[in-house]
Each structure stands twice: as structure tokens, then as C-alpha cells.
Amino acid sequence: MTLVAPDPTRTVPLPLREQADVRDRWLTQRLLDLLPTLMDRAGIDLWLVIGREYNEDPVLPTLLPATWLSARRRTILALHRSDDGVTAAAVSRYPVGQFVPAWSPDEDAGVPAEESQWAVVRRIVEQADPRRIGVDVSAEFALADGLSHTEHELLGAALGPYADRLTSAEELAIGWLETRLPEEIAVLHGLNRLAHEVIAEAFSPAVVTVGASTALDVAWWIRQRFADLGVDGWFQPTVGLQRAGVPLVEERGTTLPAVPYDAVIEPGDLLHCDVGLSSLGLNTDTQRNAYVLRPGETEAPAGLRAAMAAGNRMQDVTTAAMVPGRTGNEVLAAARATAAAAGLDGDVYSHPVGYHGHAAGPAIGMWDAQTGVPGAGDRPLHLDTVYALELCVRTPVPEWGGQTVRMALEQGISLTAAGVEYLDGRQTELILIPGA
Template identity: 75%
Template sequence: MSLVAPDPLRTVPLPLREQAGVRDRWLTERLLDVLPGLMDRTGIDLWIVVGREYNEDPVLATFLPATWLSARRRTILVLHRSDDGVTAAAVSRYPVGQFVPAWTPGASSGSDTQWAEVRRFVEQAAPERIGVDVSEHFGLADGLSHTEHRLLTEALGPWAERLVSAERLAIGWLETRLPEEIAVLHQLNRLVHDVVDQAFSAEIVTVGETTALDVAWWIRQRLHDLGVEPWFQPSVLLQRAGVPLLEEQGALLPAVPFDAVVEPGDLLHCDVGLSCLGLRTDNQRNAYVLRPGETAAPEGLRAAMRAANRLQELTLEALVPGRTGNEVLAAARVAAAAEGIDGEIYSHPIGYHGHGAGPAIGQWDEQSGVPGAGDYPVHPDTAYALELAVRRPVPEWDGQCVRLGLEEGIAVTGDGVEFLGGRQTEFVLIG
């Protein structure tokens, strides 16, 4: 797809009507080309996804047509794997996009006849394993509510004995990215970089007047004006010489107040994520406010940037399909320790959701591995937010330690790992 480029930014999203067409086309392609292989990989020949209006299973939302902003009443989708591919049927009062209608309710038909139709569909398909969205370790794969589970079990009768967790099928569906989706993620990540570069400039930051909070709200407003809403409130944090990091919950974090005025010599860090075309981004970038006479950030800060970039590289070297998230984390941490890099790795999948489906590669407070979510393997055709931080003393700050966080989008494909829209290797300079 093409994105129109205005001045001064390179990319903005398509108009909403065109976005809807793209999203529906992607869904058709995913149903035809992605889902059959996932069902084969996980050994599930019938997948039942159920949700009620405003209480949607997270998976259900990804099957709805782009013009549906929520489920309608009770929406039941039944996906059957056969020799001909996947039959995608909807047992719903209203037609559901590309799904074949499998129920024609009468004027007075209620949920009893709806569940009876599900039973009839199952009997005709005669599946060995019926997947439903229940999961202990992944919230995104645990969307079948208690009530819907009870009603489904009652409706299926003896067929309920064949119900199994669709955890790995649901995660596989949510995490797998089409080549065109990855291409769009490149553009969306570049858009974030452009917005942040503009925010971290003398055009927006008046040293001695502008606060970190002002910059954060400018970023949010700018994204809104561009038609790409953030999926979390952007944040901007300051670090400065003479204000050491503060220990909170076992972590060293910036201690400068979020509403402090930006001063010369400050280190600015932002965390920004946008939503567009049903996809998410998640980025962290850093800027330095030049002191009078300076033309670059102090060497101590630039050394911290180099260490953070090296930790990125070590993590990417460990990010091999087939390894679990915990194995990636362990390998990267061993390699970092061998090079004397002090930091944490807490990367996560990204796609339909910001903290997306797939293997957890550490958490800031779980550097020995994440039980459950960290035991899931890396698959190709997936995207991640490569998120990490290093700690390093800065000689120019009398040895005061800085915590430098970086976060960039990456894609794992059959050709290897690539950064989405590039990565930061030098500070944005303000002054």
C-alpha cells in the first residue's frame, strides 16, 4: 500500500475508508493463507470464538470487519479445518464480514437456537479437537468468559469432551504478520521517529520554559492531528547532572519531576506508541539539550548509547526462531555480561496489541525469565518491540549513573531480523 507524504513528515495513514478496505483485505488473506497452517501446527481442527457486545474475546475483535467497532449481541465464530482449507462461519444474528452465515434466526429466535446451531455445526464437522480461548499464561488467549464457556459446554453435550485450550492457536493467529503488514509497520515506525524528532527540537522545546510534560502532551496532540491515536499516554522523562537516579521497587529510575522545566545539559527520554490499521508501534528515543558551547552530547552519554546499541545487537543475535523467550533472554544476558554491559532486557511482541501475543523476552522485574509466557517459542513472520535499558556512570556528571532506555520495532522473518523504520544510534540534539 502507499501512504501519502505531507511536509514535514514522510508518512501519514490512509483515509479511514481506505484503511477499512485494507484491513478487510488483510483479514481475507490471513484466513486463506495463515490460519490453515496455524491450525495444522497446533492440531486443532475446529476453533470456536465467542464474545458478547462490549465484552469481546481479544481474538474475536481481530476477526470482525473493519466497520464493526465491537461485537453485535452474542457473536459466535466457528472455524473448521478441512482438506479444502478453513471454513469460516458465523453463528450470529447479523452477517459478519467474510464469514459464511450459519444461522438464520427467526423473529423470536433466542440464544437457545443459536447454541443449537453451534451443536449442529460441530456434529457435522465431527472434529477431534475443538479449540476454545482459555489460557493460564496469556490474557490475550483467555477471552472465553465463564458464562460463554458454560453455555457452550452445555450446548455441545458429549462433544464437550473434545474441548481443548486454543492457547497456541490464538497466540499464533495474533502474532503472525503478513509481509504487507510488516511493510506498513516500517512506515508507522518511521512516522513515530519523525514526530519525536520534531518534538525534540527547538521548534517545540524552549529551554528554560518548556516542561517534560508539555512535550509529552505535544506528542499526543500531534499524533491525534495526524490521525494515528496513541495506545498509551506518551511520556517524557528527564535526567540531569546532580539529580541521581532514584530506587523504586528495586529499579533505578529518573528522579527529576515530570513537570520540571527543561534545562541545558538535560537528557530527555520519551516512550511513544501509536495505533493505525489495527497495528501498534512502541518506541523509546533520547535527546540531549546542548549547553552553551557544546556541539554534541558528552562522551559519557554517547558511550551509554553505544552500550545500549550493543545490547540491542546481542539480543538480536539471540533472537532465533525456535528458541523460547526465556532462552533468548538468557543467551543475551550471558553475552552482555561477557562484555561488561549492565542493563535489563524486557522486549515484547507487538502487532494487534501493544504488549502483544507471543513470547515474553524478560520483564524489567523478571530478568531470570518469565514463567509461562517466556516459555513460548519465537516464530518467523512476527514483530517485536526490542525494549531494553543500560546503566552507566557518566564521567562528565561526576560519575553519576544514567539509565538509558531504547525501544525499537523489529520484524523476524525468514530472511532474519530487521529494524522497522531504522533505529537510534545518536542523540537527538536540542539547542
């Protein structure tokens, strides 16, 4: 597993027990430093996060101790905003880390545990007398829609007249999931560094045997490498090829490479990967590109290098548009307008990344929604958030007879008061793989 050393560009092994200590420390800090402001912003006085074992609200694992790998039976967390901060109580059969235990079912002789549990929730609500009780229901964001139908009905029945105060906690849930501590951002520098190191190794003679290895071989090597390093991949890595003489194809409204994944890698090929790793409860999402040198070549053709430079320009116009307070759709429109004026042919489909790979927060386009994303794209950008800057450009390559190449890039970035920062830097030059 990985954690950032004093130098945030380095990753070092970290035992699981120490990982748990770090994650629990982060949780305490987040409850103290972030949650009061987020509750005030959302106008929520009491937040109820409820889930049952194997049917957890997506928010629930981000509030549980690191040693809790899932909910236990029915787990109910009550977070009450008061003048003193946030009181975090657990209505649970078992103690829940730093949450104040609010229920001792063994003391309720003769009363079914489930009924007693809901009665405690009712007492908490009566004592807090909140104006607005937030629950995780949302029509737009799956990550904020974790309260199951059954739990919603049982909660409403238990609250009686207080059920009229229930409201969607969408704003609060998304804010909690998307907002990062400075230390979490520092760790994400290290995790992105690890992803970059694995990609560099994958796109090298240590892994690629030109004329024998396939793109699929390389993808599976990346996944195995993550496992050997003790980190998880949150999706199956992909590696694709573009090749002179094999033009892009139109598929599902976009242009995609036509070389099969099981094709053998040959000199002159352009390789692309898409990988994401998970560690310490955080995720990365990265795409990088490599070129297989032909005999006698010492660098990639100028047309491919120009395509990489165009991709970097597309990154620049997108990050320049990422102004806090703008919605994802406004960022998308501004970036595409600037790109068009600069003669760039490309698409933007960036997204938040954090507790989840495709994480909570504003969508900045989708590959099949370049005029805006209803709902998710209408959410504004906030400071102290992290994104996967994902996009592509399409550029003709003279050395390939004018054939168009799709240069796709994806890189972790943070958005803070200091502006946009690339997490462990971005790719500006193609990785070169010797052809023999």
C-alpha cells in the same frame, strides 16, 4: 491515518474508507494463507471464537470486518479446518463480512434467538465431527483467555457429549495474533517512521522551549500530535529527564530517573520518551533519547554518547540471541550472558507488538523479571513476528562526575527468514536540542 506508500519508509494520509478496504483484504489473506498452517500447528480442527457486545474476546476484533467496531449481540465465529482449507462461518444475528452466514434467526419462528443460536453451533460441531474443538481459555496469556465464564458454560451445555472435545486454543490464538503478513510488516515500517518523525519534532525547538517547557508539556504535545494526525496512542506518552547532580534512585527493584516530570527542561538535560501509536489495527512502541546542548556545545558529552553506543551493543547482543525456536527465556539468558561478558550493565524486557501494544507471543524478560518469565517466557519465537526491542544499560558519565545514566531504548523489529530487521531503523545518535 497512515499507510505505507510504494516506498516503505514513507507514510501518506489514507482515508478511513480505504483503511477499511486494506484491513478487510488483510483479513481475507490471513484466513486463506495463515490460518490453516496455524491450526495444523496447534492441532485444532474447529476453533470457536465467542464474544458478546462490550465483552469481546481479545481475538474477536482481529477476525471481524473493519466496519465492525465491536461484537453485535452475541457473535460466534466457527473456523473449521478441512482438506480444502478453513471454512469460516458466523453464527450471528447480523452478517459478518466474508464469513459464511450459518444462522437465520428470523426463520426460527417461536424459538428464542439465543437458544436457536446455540443449536446451530451444535449442528456445526456434529457435521464437522472435530477431534479437538479449540476455545480461548488460557492460564498464562490474557489475550488467549477471552471466553467468558457464562459463554463457556452455555457452550458446554449446548454441545452435550461433544463438550469432552473442548480444549484450550492458546497455541492457535497466540499464533494468530503474533503472525504478520509481509504487507503488515511493510506497513509497520511506515508506522514506526511516523512515530520517529513525531518524536523528532517533539525533541526540537518547535516544541521544546528550554527554560520554560516541562517534560510533561512535551508528553502531552506528543499525544495531541497523534490525535491531529488521525492516529491513536495506545498509552499515555511519557517524557522523562536525567540531569547531572540528580542521581538515579532505586525504586521497585530497579533504577529510575529522579527528576520530576513537571521539572522545567534545562541545558545539559538528557530527555527520554516512550510513545506508541495505533493505526490500521497495528501498534508501535518506541523509546528515544535527546540531549539539550549547553552554551558552546555542538554535541553531547562523550560519556552520554558512549552510553548510547552501549545501548546499541545491548540491542545487538539481544537480536543475535533471537533465534527462531528458542524460548523467550532462552533468548533472555543468552543475551544477558553475552552482555555480562562484554561488560555491559543492563536489562532486557522486550515483548511482541502487533494487534496489541503488549502483544501475544514470547516475553523476553520483564523489567522486574531478569531471570526469566514463567509461562510467557517459555513460548518459542516464530518467524514472521514483530517485537518491541526494549532494554536499557547503565553507564557512568565522566562529565557528570561519574554519575550513572540509564540509557533506555525501544525499537520495533521484525523476525523473518531474512533475520532481524529494524523497522525504519534504530537510534544510534542522541537527538540534539539547541539550548537557546
